[in-house]
Amino acid sequence: MRMTAPPDRSAAPPDLRQAARLSVAPMMDWTDRHCRALHRTLSARALLYTEMVAAPAILHGDRDRLLAFAPSEQPVALQIGGSDPSELARAAAIGAGYGYSEVNLNCGCPSDRVQSGCFGAVLMREPARVALALRAMREATGAEITVKCRIGVDDQDPEEALPRFLEAVAGAGVRRVIVHARKAWLQGLSPRENREIPPLDYPLVLRMKARFPELHLSLNGGIASLGQARAWLAQGLDGVMVGRAAYHAPWDILGRADSAVWGAPDPQPDPAAAVRAFLPHLEAHRRAGGRLHDATRHMLGLFAGRPGARAWRRILSEEGGRRGAGPEVVLRALAAVEAEGARAA
Missing domain, CATH: 3.20.20.70 (Aldolase class I)
Incomplete structure (x- = not known):
């Protein structure tokens, strides 16, 4: 783009x-x-x-x-x-x-x-x-x-x-x-x-x-x-x-x-909220003809050290580079993180 x-x-x-x-x-x-x-x-x-x-x-x-x-x-x-x-x-x-x-x-x-x-x-x-x-x-x-x-x-x-x-x-x-x-x-x-x-x-x-x-x-x-x-x-x-x-x-x-x-307010309450706030950027990049992987490769460490981090990285790495991949891949990875977090709670 x-x-x-x-x-x-x-x-x-x-x-x-x-x-x-x-x-x-x-x-x-x-x-x-x-x-x-x-x-x-x-x-x-x-x-x-x-x-x-x-x-x-x-x-x-x-x-x-x-x-x-x-x-x-x-x-x-x-x-x-x-x-x-x-x-x-x-x-x-x-x-x-x-x-x-x-x-x-x-x-x-x-x-x-x-x-x-x-x-x-x-x-x-x-x-x-x-x-x-x-x-x-x-x-x-x-x-x-x-x-x-x-x-x-x-x-x-x-x-x-x-x-x-x-x-x-x-x-x-x-x-x-x-x-x-x-x-x-x-x-x-x-x-x-x-x-x-x-x-x-x-x-x-x-x-x-x-x-x-x-x-x-x-x-x-x-x-x-x-x-x-x-x-x-x-x-x-x-x-x-x-x-x-x-x-x-x-x-x-x-x-x-x-x-x-x-000493200022933080923009996002947690990493999951940051992912959702980043979705418009991903969608705009895709609409302009860009590949999802161009952006999601920088997101792999977002849940580092937290439950679901491995599933997050795996889904983004395996699916983010596929032809036609869009923000739904990120939402699927986020759902995996949240599911694992709920089990660990």
């Missing part, structure tokens, strides 16, 4: 600093518009991110397919990858034209594909180049420019590399940074291993908050529960970004986030 989503100039821009108290990380092949629509059903306030989009793809590719989003997804930020200041500036301006209030520069992805394009985590070695790119992006658009980075790469000493990088970023006028509290090893570890093997150094990020009090710093990496996120906020960090846990158990991270983090 192709969407066009021109920015609503009459609407007040979202308070991104508040929304960034809890955010869902940009994740390739996961945080597409269907995933974001589901997450927004669960939380009205958490900051959501797109998958990373390479700046050249924005300049030369199908922009509607890459950038269009529904206004109901707000607050939502665009993450882009690249290293050429001119390309990044033009890509940021195009993104802002689609209505994104934040454009985030990826300085943390360790994949081979990213390294070959000289962007992502490899940029931790070139803070001056990053600063030049950030200035160009800020000059090109009114959207807020932010950065997501690692604490260092390869043989860098994070105690030296991270503050040097943050000094360059702050000098370029950026005021919000998300720090994945692991090194990235560009040689010898796969992207998956880079998310798990390098040790986490949360205390270093806390020290950086004390050293750079003017920066809004969000912690990323290894956060597995809403309780952990709240604990880091209580220690003085400005925000927490959750990745895989928010995808694999979205209700556990987001279902009570609005009340726990912002």
Whole structure:
């Protein structure tokens, strides 16, 4: 389904600093518009991110397919990858034209594909180049420019590399940074291993908050529960970004986030209500010619750890990809969950 989503100039821009108290990380092949629509059903306030989009793809590719989003997804930020200041500036301006209030520069992805394009985590070695790119992006658009980075790469000493990088970023006028509290090893570890093997150094990020009090710093990496996120906020960090846990158990991270983090009402009383609230999105996607599986693949973890979770996953996985499948598959899976829950009560 192709969407066009021109920015609503009459609407007040979202308070991104508040929304960034809890955010869902940009994740390739996961945080597409269907995933974001589901997450927004669960939380009205958490900051959501797109998958990373390479700046050249924005300049030369199908922009509607890459950038269009529904206004109901707000607050939502665009993450882009690249290293050429001119390309990044033009890509940021195009993104802002689609209505994104934040454009985030990826300085943390360790994949081979990213390294070959000289962007992502490899940029931790070139803070001056990053600063030049950030200035160009800020000059090109009114959207807020932010950065997501690692604490260092390869043989860098994070105690030296991270503050040097943050000094360059702050000098370029950026005021919000998300720090994945692991090194990235560009040689010898796969992207998956880079998310798990390098040790986490949360205390270093806390020290950086004390050293750079003017920066809004969000912690990323290894956060597995809403309780952990709240604990880091209580220690003085400005925000927490959750990745895989928010995808694999979205209700556990987001279902009570609005009340726990912002003291606001939660949109849904339970996961079953969230499923029913998401049905109009599924039906609209089907009417536009889309496959049910495009959206339901992001729903598999909605009942994680609850009675009926296995039946839920099985029905969606087996039936969601069949030709002509519609929301009735989801309702059948939900009925199985509720039946098993009633037996367990």
